[in-house]
Amino acid sequence: MRKSRSVRVLVAVLPALIAPALVLSVRPGRAATQPATPPAAATPAIAPEAKDALTRMGAFIKSLQTFSMHQDIVREQVINGDLKVQKSSTADVSVRQPSDLKSEVHGDDDRNHTLFFDGKVLTFYVPETKYYAQMDAPGTTDQALKAAETRYGLEFPTRDLLFMSSTDDLTKDLTAAGFVGTSRIGDADTEHYAYRTADIDYQLWIQPGDKPLPRRLVITSKKLPAKPQYSATLTWDLTPKFDDALFAFQPPEGATKIAFSASGSMKNSPTQAQPQK
Amino acid sequence: MNTMNRRITALGGLAIASAVAVSAANPAAAYRGGVGRAAPVNRPANVQDARSNISNHNVNANRNTNVNRNVNVNQNVNVNRNVDVHGGYYGGGYRYDGWGHPVAAAVAVTATAVAVGTFAASLPSSGCSGVSIGGIAYQHCGPNYYQPVVQGGTTQYVVVAPP
Numbered sequence: 001m002r003k004s005r006s007v008r009v010l011v012a013v014l015p016a017l018i019a020p021a022l023v024l025s026v027r028p029g030r031a032a033t034q035p036a037t038p039p040a041a042a043t044p045a046i047a048p049e050a051k052d053a054l055t056r057m058g059a060f061i062k063s064l065q066t067f068s069m070h071q072d073i074v075r076e077q078v079i080n081g082d083l084k085v086q087k088s089s090t091a092d093v094s095v096r097q098p099s100d101l102k103s104e105v106h107g108d109d110d111r112n113h114t115l116f117f118d119g120k121v122l123t124f125y126v127p128e129t130k131y132y133a134q135m136d137a138p139g140t141t142d143q144a145l146k147a148a149e150t151r152y153g154l155e156f157p158t159r160d161l162l163f164m165s166s167t168d169d170l171t172k173d174l175t176a177a178g179f180v181g182t183s184r185i186g187d188a189d190t191e192h193y194a195y196r197t198a199d200i201d202y203q204l205w206i207q208p209g210d211k212p213l214p215r216r217l218v219i220t221s222k223k224l225p226a227k228p229q230y231s232a233t234l235t236w237d238l239t240p241k242f243d244d245a246l247f248a249f250q251p252p253e254g255a256t257k258i259a260f261s262a263s264g265s266m267k268n269s270p271t272q273a274q275p276q277k
Numbered sequence: 278m279n280t281m282n283r284r285i286t287a288l289g290g291l292a293i294a295s296a297v298a299v300s301a302a303n304p305a306a307a308y309r310g311g312v313g314r315a316a317p318v319n320r321p322a323n324v325q326d327a328r329s330n331i332s333n334h335n336v337n338a339n340r341n342t343n344v345n346r347n348v349n350v351n352q353n354v355n356v357n358r359n360v361d362v363h364g365g366y367y368g369g370g371y372r373y374d375g376w377g378h379p380v381a382a383a384v385a386v387t388a389t390a391v392a393v394g395t396f397a398a399s400l401p402s403s404g405c406s407g408v409s410i411g412g413i414a415y416q417h418c419g420p421n422y423y424q425p426v427v428q429g430g431t432t433q434y435v436v437v438a439p440p
Contacts, residue, residue, distance in 0.1 A: 075329060079323065113431075126432055129425070129432060152428065153428065154430045155430055157329040158330075159330055160330055170331065199328070202331055220327075256409075256414045258424070258425045258432075259413075261426035
């Protein structure tokens with residue numbers, strides 16, 4: 001039953017998903033075998049089922065007061081336009097809404113760091129060097145992370161899924177959406193959806209039932225010719241045990257405070273690599 | 278630049294001479310560093326990351342900014358790779374540092390002054406001493422002062438005027 005539903009939906013939606021400009025119905029005054037030239041106006045094809053899945057997932061995550069999760073991440077980098085390499089990392093994220101966060105990241109390119117937020121100050125700590133940078137950000141975790149990204153280019157992967165002011169944040173930018181099929185991720189038979197926005201395509205694998213959590217997220221950067229992908233596999237713990245100390249950053253012995261640098265001030269082009277003679 | 282590329286070719290011992298001609302597909306063409314250069318490695322504009330967020334709040338969204346770059350502080354790793362990618366992207370004693378840029382291993386501190394405002398993902402592997410002046414931490418390497426900052430999610434070292 002599920003298979004026939006998925007096939008039926010797939011057939012109906014996937015062509016529209018792939019080429020939203022194509023209208024599948026026959027236009028009046030033309031023969032039924034008219035070649036599929038795109039009409040002047042693109043017709044968005046957002047399958048209600050896919051949009052609802054996104055809304056339901058967002059609402060469920062918003063309802064969680066505390067949770068922790070583990071993320072296994074593979075992120076593609078494009079060298080010189082067409083050489084793609086994959087970089088791997090993991091993140092262990094602890095969240096206590098609305099304003100407590102700890103995220104411990106380990107990964108390639110020496111990107112190990114821990115992020116702390118306690119409702120007042122966002123701290124970025126690098127264990128290897130014991131450098132830490134802090135940013136005042138009174139408010140919610142969502143606000144702090146958005147401010148850090150805007151001001152300092154600090155990305156927090158899966159921010160959109162975990163922190164949103166409204167489920168509309170996810171659905172408002174959709175240009176197309178559809179159900180792809182079922183797929184087993186880890187211990188769950190998830191429902192796999194594909195979504196399109198102007199800048200990116202993304203896919204979510206969502207647990208069915210009363211806990212519609214995302215188990216995998218893949219984002220395709222379609223504006224770059226090589227279309228690199230970011231892929232995160234997620235496991236969740238909805239009953240973690242937290243105490244306040246977890247989210248508080250205490251500089252360890254020998255730690256040195258440094259500054260965040262605004263991403264706009266980055267002016268190093270290759271020509272600046274030359275030492276002065 | 279041509280001198281630089283030829284030097285890389287010779288030392289790498291790799292058949293990338295044909296690729297020295299500018300080719301978007303050849304990472305060697307983007308190299309700005311070279312063996313013997315003790316200057317810090319700078320960030321090339323030719324490495325792009327896949328987006329990791331559905332909605333993007335980064336004001337510099339359209340730049341080829343990469344987050345989570347290397348932090349290479351006093352590392353003495355010399356990885357001699359023999360992966361034949363585009364005629365020898367790796368190899369010849371070079372280490373790929375995640376910037377699409379070869380980094381000669383165990384580079385000692387240079388006596389050459391580096392332009393103020395230059396960003397580097399790593400410091401020279403030796404010869405730096407940490408100092409605190411006016412409450413701000415610097416790394417003093419040869420004639421250069423580097424101030425560590427967090428930028429785009431990684432630690433970068435920016436050359437500043439002597440404090």
